Amino acid sequence: MATASAVSTSTGMTATEKKVIFASSLGTVFEWYDFYLYGSLAPIIAKQFFSGLDPQAAFIASLLAFAAGFIVRPFGALVFGRLGDMIGRKYTFLVTILIMGLSTFIVGVLPSYAAIGAAAPVILIGLRMLQGLALGGEYGGAATYVAEHSPQGKRGAYTSWIQTTATLGLFLSLMVILGTRTAMGEAAFADWGWRVPFLVSILLLGISVWIRLSMNESPAFQKMKSEGKTSKAPLSESFGQWKNLKIVLLALFGLVAGQGVVWYSGQFYALFFMTSVLKVDSATANILVAASLIIGTPFFVIFGTLSDKIGRKPIIMAGLLLACLTYFPLFKALTAAANPDLAKAQASAQIVVTVDQSTCSFQGSPIAREVDFTSSCDIAKRALAQNSASYETVAGPAGTITSIKIGEKVINSLNATVAAGGHKFDEESGKKVAAFKKDLVDSLKAAGYPPKADPEKINKPLVIAILTILVIYVTMVYGPIAAMLVELFPTRIRYTSMSLPYHIGNGWFGGMLPSITFAMVAQNGNIYHGLWYPITIAAMSFVIGMLFVRETKDVDIYAKD
Missing domain, CATH: 3.40.30 (Glutaredoxin)
Structure with missing residues (x-):
């Protein structure tokens, strides 16, 4: 066991391994692009597929359809995690990208509510669930695959590149939407042009499949398979034995639940808050969010690399604490900067x-x-x-x-x-x-309440600065977490064990955040009331993480077979 680790430490990663990891990351970017198109277009989706409802209910319903993809992610983690631990990481990757890409393309050709009635939202939710199943098998495999190619002492740095893929996928979706919207005009885009970004995904699917076919199997899995140590029952081994289940629960409640709500607050909720509450026009909001993503994304790698030196836990816990302490002042400052008349x-x-x-x-x-x-x-x-x-x-x-x-x-x-x-x-x-x-x-x-934000009065540098701070919180909790989750579990059940808490934390606690927070606002009346949800969950993870989750940066993952 020690030999494998020592070789890895001294020689580092070969050019071939770096190429393979780049390829897996690129494929994951495309998969996140597919998944987040829906979130980026939620207001238009509400009008196209939920037009039979009251406008407020239609928007919340569209967010719940967005959340449907997250709700099923843990089930995808179980299905594909089991396959990944039994037959390998590479082939599981190929299946998940095919399901994701085809589901996204079909959304682009799906008739609206006006054309086929209630069948439209039902089919849409079904497609979102297929996307969620695919993504449930994607992340754990990608993080495991990259970590098992990484040299000892550099896992935080290398896996942090996988952590950038979700944000880069969101950025890519925003840019394609913005380009399409600008090229055809707002009226045409709202009518039918919104379908173009979904249809374009078929090209990305082709590239992704080609990339996945060129990938090699993880060396850690190959080693384990050659020694006959692969798990015959990864589900029962992961969740039926208390020694492993205990770690799964600590990972969920002490790390991933808090990370999930900070992630979706800092990127999606901030975007929805600007467009739906502050009434900033969609094109401007997308540009401002995209600018913050450009500035903030390098911090995934910065904090991932830093975690190799000072540990994963201090950085993640600091991000959770900062979010709890500053969300209310930051979102109030965002209101003043983006819609000063409203403030x-x-x-x-x-x-x-x-x-x-x-x-x-x-x-x-x-x-x-x-x-x-x-x-x-x-x-x-x-x-x-x-x-x-x-x-x-x-x-x-x-x-x-x-x-x-x-x-x-x-x-x-x-x-x-x-x-x-x-x-x-x-x-x-x-x-x-x-x-x-x-x-x-x-x-x-x-009384001075504006029907929408005045573009001339938006303090764009300040809005970008606030959004960038929110993104940096995301990078703090998300950058090191892939390495930490990989290091918590043995190789034979790693894919299954880390995937389930990750996708419950991100899929349920995080993915439900937009619909829960907007429902809380609608019920309470205060536009900031929904922030209590991410603050409460992040505070829970901070307390549990500080008390019960151990540091993992020096773990030898080859020795945990």
């Missing part, structure tokens, strides 16, 4: 909603229609949410008709009646609700 209005003309709490429904429903909200409380809160207005709720006596106070002006809401058939308000209620919404919009404008 000014929130400070000078606060909105207070007085309600009978018993008449208020859950506002974060992903399947709601406008007619499902008929009480004065629901109509008022729904209208405020659609205008991205942050408000405070005050409980009134029983029977109170909801009122909205904007500065010194008070607007009374109303109870509505649904027409026969249950598909719309009756004529009188429809007119009154429309008049109420118009009065609300006019009052918000009069």
Whole structure:
């Protein structure tokens, strides 16, 4: 065991090994590109495939469809992790990229809700789940493959290149979307041009398959296979034995759950927050996020390399702690920089909603229609949410008709009646609700609340600086984690054991973040309320990680057969 490690340390990586690792990383970039196209286009997807719902519900439903790909990732980890530990890393890679690429291409040709009705979102969610299964088998294999090619003492540096692939995939998706949107114009892009980035993925699939076919098997797996030490039952060995299951649980709750929420807060939630809450136009928001990714991405390698010297754990824990302490001030600063008129209005003309709490429904429903909200409380809160207005709720006596106070002006809401058939308000209620919404919009404008961010007033350098800080937090928690997860588990069950906690942490805790946080905002009324979700999860991982997770940088992965 020691010999293999010593050779690796003294000779370093050969040119062939470097080429193979570059090839695996490039293929993973393309796979992340496919996966994140949907997230980058969530507002348009909502209109194309969930148009039968109330606009607020449609957006939350589109985020849940985005999350569907994450929900099934742990199952992909189990299926492909088992195959990777039994038959090898290379062939598992090939299967995952084919599933991902073909599912993405089909999204590009899938008819919309207007064409085939409810079948459209059902098929879309099915395709997202296939993508999630594929990605569930991708990351663990890529991280394991690269780590098992890396010399002792440099695993953090080498695996950090795999860590850049998710961000580079997001960056590539943003650039293709931006280029397509610019070339054909906003109207055509929203109508049909959004399909082009999905269709382009078929070319990336061809390149990726060619790359995967040229790859060699991991030397650690080849060595283990030649010695007859491959696991015959990696699932039961990983999760049926307490000594391994304990490490899986510590990896999940003490590392990956916190890493997942910081990752999705710093990249996706920041993008959604700017476009859906701050009303920055999509093209500008994509450019600003892309600029922060360019600046921040090298820090994956910087922190990965640094982890080889000072350890993985201190860097990851520091990233979690910084996120917990600074998310609220950073997102408030982002509001002031990206939409200063909104920040000014929130400070000078606060909105207070007085309600009978018993008449208020859950506002974060992903399947709601406008007619499902008929009480004065629901109509008022729904209208405020659609205008991205942050408000405070005050409980009134029983029977109170909801009122909205904007500065010194008070607007009374109303109870509505649904027409026969249950598909719309009756004529009188429809007119009154429309008049109420118009009065609300006019009052918000009069109080200084802007309908959208003024491009001329966006402090772009400051926005990029704030977004870059959020990305750097991502690099701190994500850069060293591949090496740490690989080092926690023995070679014979490494693919399976590390994949499951990674994909539960990122797929469930992280992937559900956009839909959970926006549902929390819709229910509470404060545009920053959703930040409590990532802060709570990151704080949990910080405490558990500090107390129970051991440092791994000096582990000899060849000696853990």
